[in-house]
Amino acid sequence: MIPVVTPTEMGAIDAAAPEPVAVLVERAGEATFRAALGLLGGTYGRRVVVVAGKGNNGADGRSAARRLRRRGVRVVELDATDLPDELPEADLLVDAGFGTGFRGEWTPPPVPSGTPVLAVDIPSGVDGLTGEAHGRPWAAALTVTFAALKPGLLLADGPSLAGEVVVADIGLDTSTARAHVVEPADVAGWLPERARAAHKWQAAVWIVAGSPGMTGAAHLSAAGAQRAGAGYVRLSTPGLERDPGAPTEVVGIDLPEAGWADAVLADVDRVAALGVGPGLGRGDAAAAAVLALVAAAPGRPPLVVDGDGLAALAEAPGDRADGPPLVLTPHDGELSRLGGDPGAPDRIAEVRALAARRRATVLAKGPTTVVAAPDGRVLLATAGDARLATAGTGDVLTGVLTALLAQGVAPLEAAAAAAHLHGRAGALAWRRGLVASDVAAHLPAALAELPPGDDHPPKD
Incomplete structure (x- = not known):
């Protein structure tokens, strides 16, 4: 995993370094120099303009x-x-003008046509915490940042202005970082191999989703769970007795339109995880059932709540007593209804605070997905892109996450892994014309491209 630290946290890391600032500047200058050589492709006859500010960022540029x-x-x-x-x-x-602590606006002259930009630590004019651009920052082809990623490189305008980002090790201790970006090797390490004597019930899930006449979300969630490794998928749409459009391999279980939480709780221990909410509807009966599941006794299987299930929780008190492990998957509108502020300057801190209040793992969807555990740990997934901005992809994500929980992956890691695989599945599909079912169909390809999990041999 790649550490992510705020500008304030980075300042504390710099201050704690045993080496003097001058030594760190020379190391950063060397890393910038190496990055510049890579972009130049040689040195003979080459011309470079270095724009340097007065602080350490400028010193890094002058060293290069x-x-x-x-x-x-x-x-x-x-x-x-x-x-x-x-x-x-x-x-x-070389843009070494201003670093992560810059305040104000920066409107430099335009870059000459065809000239690539190398940004030092962060493009000048981009807020190191929020990623917001102030003024007209230059768009970099490459950003070399030091010791750890900064939130501003991952959020808002940051990714489009930073270009490719390389983290250079300059000898700083980032072990205090509480946020990390997930890499494919991390996901591979979290996913267990199936035991030689595995059977379908060991990774069984129950999806409760959809409503009469509105079954698409239920089908997509079930397909996501199937393709993400669930051994058995039980699908229920409350009030619907027969669902001929459901995926062939799912097992349909009838539930009444009202009071169905009791029926689920009576048999939920047969499955390893439960996903609830997509397309469920916002009637009083659905809301009451979702709240009953969230309030179930500890020891029940992990529970994923999405879509209309989150609308039910929005009306409930923020804190809850001990219950089953809970994962919430809001988009920005749902984040707001749950008591979070999607426009907060520090998005990571905002999602972290919501997870603590709700005593749940929170997966806040976005171009960079932020996943926070109640204890303050944060993982970020950057694999998705704008192709996922189409109806139903969130329902697929619910199924993927439920399946990973059923396979024994811990909630924080399961949510981050689900976001990564979901994003990669979208990226492996078509650039234009993608629909949600394409994401589900490409999940096996996303799983197949993960590095081999040599440290996870099949279990006896």
Whole structure:
């Protein structure tokens, strides 16, 4: 996993370093120099413009400039606070103007056509905490950041302005980081291999979703669970006796339209995880049933609540007594109804606080998905893109997450892994014309591209 720290946390890490600032600056300058060489593709006849500010960010850029000159590169250094109306022509522009602590707006002259930009730590003018652009920051082809990712590189405008991001190790201790970006190897390590004597009930799930005449969400959730490794999928749509459109392999279980929580709780211990809410409807009966499941006795299987199930929880008190492990999967509108602020400057802190209040793992959907556990740990998934912004993909995610919980993955890791696999499945499908069922269909491909899990041999 890649550590993620706020500008304030990064300041504390810098202050705790045993080396003086000058040593850290030289290490950062070396990393910037190496990144510049990679973009230049050589040094003979190359011209580089380095825009440097007055702080450590500028010092990193000037250190890189010295190294480039020693390699024969023609370097022009410019003061970030006093730039000309037009920049000199160059083969590379190094943006070392302002770092993560910058406040105000930055509106530099335009980059000459065809000149790539290398940003040092973060593109100047991008808020290191929120990712919001202030002014007209340059869009970088590559950003070399130091020791850890910053939230501003992952949120809001940050990803589109940062380009490819490389984390350079300059010898700082980031073990205090409480947030991390999930990588494919992490997901592979969390997913258990099936035991040689495995049977379907060991990873069985029960999806309670949909309503009479509105069964699409239920079908998509069931398909997501099937493709993510559930050994058995039980599907119920309260009030619906027969569902001919359900996936062939699911087992349909009738539930009454009202009071169905009692029937679920009476038999829920036969499955390993329960997913509730997509397309369920917002009537009083559905809300009462969802609240009864959330309030069930400890020891029950993990519970995923999405969609209309979250609307039921929005009317309930924020705190709850001990119950089954609970995972909530809101988009921004649902996050707001649950008591969170989707526009909060520190999105990671906001999701973390909501998880603590709700005593649940919270998966806040977005271009970068933020997953927070009640104890404050945070994982971020960056695999998805705008193709997932189509109806029904969240229902597929509910099924994927429920299936991973059923396989014994802990709630925080299951939610982050589900977000990663869901995003990769979308990316492996078509660039245009993707629908939610395509995401479910590409889940096996997303699983297949994970690195081999050598540390997870089949269990006896």
